[in-house]
Amino acid sequence: MSKMIVVYYSWSNGNTEKIAKQLQEATASEIARIEMVKPYSGSYEDVVEQGKEEVNRGFKPEIKSMAVDLKNYDIIAVGTPTWWYTMAPAVASFLDNRDWNGKIVVPFITNGGWPGHIINDIKIACQGAEFAQEMEVRFDSSGGNHMETGEDEVGAWITRVRNILLG
Numbered sequence: 001m002s003k004m005i006v007v008y009y010s011w012s013n014g015n016t017e018k019i020a021k022q023l024q025e026a027t028a029s030e031i032a033r034i035e036m037v038k039p040y041s042g043s044y045e046d047v048v049e050q051g052k053e054e055v056n057r058g059f060k061p062e063i064k065s066m067a068v069d070l071k072n073y074d075i076i077a078v079g080t081p082t083w084w085y086t087m088a089p090a091v092a093s094f095l096d097n098r099d100w101n102g103k104i105v106v107p108f109i110t111n112g113g114w115p116g117h118i119i120n121d122i123k124i125a126c127q128g129a130e131f132a133q134e135m136e137v138r139f140d141s142s143g144g145n146h147m148e149t150g151e152d153e154v155g156a157w158i159t160r161v162r163n164i165l166l167g
């Protein structure tokens with residue numbers, strides 16, 4: 001049977017964490033959270049601006065070392081909030097310089113309605129991987145934690161991951 005790990009980053013409200021945990025629990029897989037060595041401080045608006053600057057210059061912050069060896073998994077579900085139409089910088093750090101050959105990546109992203117080029121950027125960052133069951137979960141446009149995508153849609157996606165990829 002295929003082995004899966006859910007790897008995610010979450011900052012604002014735990015929106016991405018909520019989806020990551022739901023996926024992990026329903027599939028009985030492993031889970032790992034990406035954390036920055038120097039986490040953001042300041043207000044939401046400060047971080048929105050800092051995030052813009054970091055995304056624009058392709059900054060990849062130092063992340064805490066993780067006991068994740070991709071060799072041990074067939075499927076890696078990668079979760080990130082959308083930051084300025086792409087993945088959060090810490091996720092770019094995680095994806096960088098890893099051997100994705102032969103892996104199946106399940107990208108799942110949260111956003112406030114403007115996903116931009118995030119899925120494509122994840123695909124570019126995981127050269128050599130195959131991609132399956134990508135999912136976009138929309139939360140409210142003001143950056144809050146109200147989920148706009150239906151619970152049933154999220155549930156159906158999780159069922160597909162379980163039955164099609166792990167079955």
Ligand SMILES: Cc1cc2nc3c(=O)[nH]c(=O)nc-3n(C[C@H](O)[C@H](O)[C@H](O)COP(=O)(O)O)c2cc1C
Nearest residue numbers: 011012013014015016051081084085111112113114
């Ligand atoms: C720095 C920053 C940039 C953001 N940029 C976007 C964006 O480009 N498009 C979008 O739809 N939402 C954007 N958002 C909203 C988040 O993607 C959304 O609230 C997400 O669900 C937060 O997930 P989290 O609680 O796991 O951090 C941005 C939020 C932040 C903090």
